[in-house]
Amino acid sequence: GAGVSQSPSNKVTEKGKDVELRCDPISGHTALYWYRQSLGQGLEFLIYFQGNSAPDKSGLPSDRFSAERTGGSVSTLTIQRTQQEDSAVYLCASSQRPGSYNEQFFGPGTRLTVL
Amino acid sequence: QQQVKQSPQSLIVQKGGISIINCAYENTAFDYFPWYQQFPGKGPALLIAIRPDVSEKKEGRFTISFNKSAKQFSLHIMDSQPGDSATYFCAAKGEWGAGGTSYGKLTFGQGTILTVHP
Numbered sequence: 001g002a003g004v005s006q007s008p009s010n011k012v013t014e015k016g017k018d019v020e021l022r023c024d025p026i027s028g029h030t031a032l033y034w035y036r037q038s039l040g041q042g043l044e045f046l047i048y049f050q051g052n053s054a055p056d057k058s059g060l061p062s063d064r065f066s067a068e069r070t071g072g073s074v075s076t077l078t079i080q081r082t083q084q085e086d087s088a089v090y091l092c093a094s095s096q097r098p099g100s101y102n103e104q105f106f107g108p109g110t111r112l113t114v115l
Numbered sequence: 116q117q118q119v120k121q122s123p124q125s126l127i128v129q130k131g132g133i134s135i136i137n138c139a140y141e142n143t144a145f146d147y148f149p150w151y152q153q154f155p156g157k158g159p160a161l162l163i164a165i166r167p168d169v170s171e172k173k174e175g176r177f178t179i180s181f182n183k184s185a186k187q188f189s190l191h192i193m194d195s196q197p198g199d200s201a202t203y204f205c206a207a208k209g210e211w212g213a214g215g216t217s218y219g220k221l222t223f224g225q226g227t228i229l230t231v232h233p
Contacts, residue, residue, distance in 0.1 A: 004158070031219060043159070043204060043223035055218065091158050098218040100147035100208040101166075106158030 002026075004107035006092050012113045013082055021077045021110045025094030032075050033095075033104060034059075034067060038088035046090075049075060050098055082114045118142050121205050121224025128231050134192040136227045138205035141186065146209035149221075150179065150190050153202045162203070163190070195231045203227045 005024045013019050025032050034046040045059040049069045060066070064083075069075040079086055089111050093104040121138045128134045140148075147166055151159035165172045165179040165188065172179045178191040192199055205224040 033220070035221070042225045043221075045220050045222070048218055048220060050218065056220065093158070093221075095219060100219055102219060103161050104219065104221065106160065108156065108158050 004092055004094055004105050006090075006107040006110050008110060009108065010111045010113075012115065014115050015084060016081055018078065018080045019082055019112065021079075021090050021112070023075045023077070023092030023094075023107060025073065025075070025092070026096075026105055027073075029094035029096050029105075030072065031095045031098040031102070031104075032069060033093045034075070034077050035091045035093065036088045037091055037109065041088075043091070046077070048098070079112075082112075084114050087112055087114045118222050119205060119207050119224045121227060123227060124225065125228040126230070128195045128229065130195065130197060130231055130233050132195050132231075134190075134195045134199070134229055134231070136190045136203055136205070136229075137187065138189065138224050139185075139187045140207050142207070142209075142222075143186070144209050145207035145222075147207070148179070148181065148188050149206050149208070150177075151204045151206060151223075153204065153226075159204060192229075195229075197231045197233050200229055200231050203229055 007022045032049040037043045048056040051072045052069050064080045067077045089109040091109045093106045095102040095104045119140050149164035150162045152162045153159040163174050163177045176193045181188045204226050206221045
C-alpha cells in the first residue's frame with residue numbers, strides 16, 4: 001500500500017457502545033498522529049506516537065478516548081461509551097520522522113456517527 | 116484559544132480569477148506553515164508550505180505570502196480552475212514537546228470552502 005489506510009471507512013454506532021478505529025501508516029514511518037475533524041471544531045490534534053510511545057496525548061478530549069500503537073506500525077483509537085458529540089471524521093497521519101519539516105500524509109478518515 | 120485563525124470561511128471565484136485565503140497565528144514558536152487541500156471524502160493533502168525566514172514561496176499557480184512581523188500568511192491561487200474547488204486549511208507546526216523537540220503536531224485553521232465556477 002502506498003498510502004495511509006484507515007478502517008472502517010464508516011462506522012455507525014449507538015450511544016454508549018465502544019468503538020475501535022484502525023490506522024495503517026506508511027511503511028517505515030515512525031511518527032503517527034490522530035486528528036479529529038468535526039463541523040464545530042474543525043481539525044484538531046488528538047495524540048502523537050513516536051514508535052510505540054505516545055509522548056503527547058494532550059488532545060484526547062476525555063478519558064473515554066485511548067489509543068495504542070503496536071510494532072511501530074498499526075495504531076488503534078478506542079472510544080468507550082460513545083456519546084453523540086463524538087460524531088466526527090477521525091483522521092490518521094504518518095510521517096517518516098517527527099518534526100516540523102517532515103510531511104504528514106493523511107489517510108481518508110473514518111466517519112463515526114453516534115446515534 | 117484558537118491559535119490559527121483563517122478567513123474567509125467560504126469563497127466563490129470565477130474560472131481564471133485569483134483566490135486569496137488569509138491566516139493569522141499567535142504562537143511565535145511556530146516554525147513551519149503548510150497549506151492543505153481536502154476534497155470530499157478524502158484526507159487533507161499537503162499543497163505548499165513555507166518557513167518563516169522566507170517571505171514568499173511559489174509553486175505553479177499556488178503562492179504563499181508570509182509576513183512574520185504581522186504573524187500572517189496567505190495562499191494565492193492564480194488562474195483558479197473548477198478542479199481547485201475544495202476545502203483549504205492553513206496550518207502551523209513547531210510547538211515543542213518534552214525533551215525540547217518539535218514533534219510536528221499540526222494546528223489548523225478553520226478551513227475555507229473554495230468554489231470555482233466555470
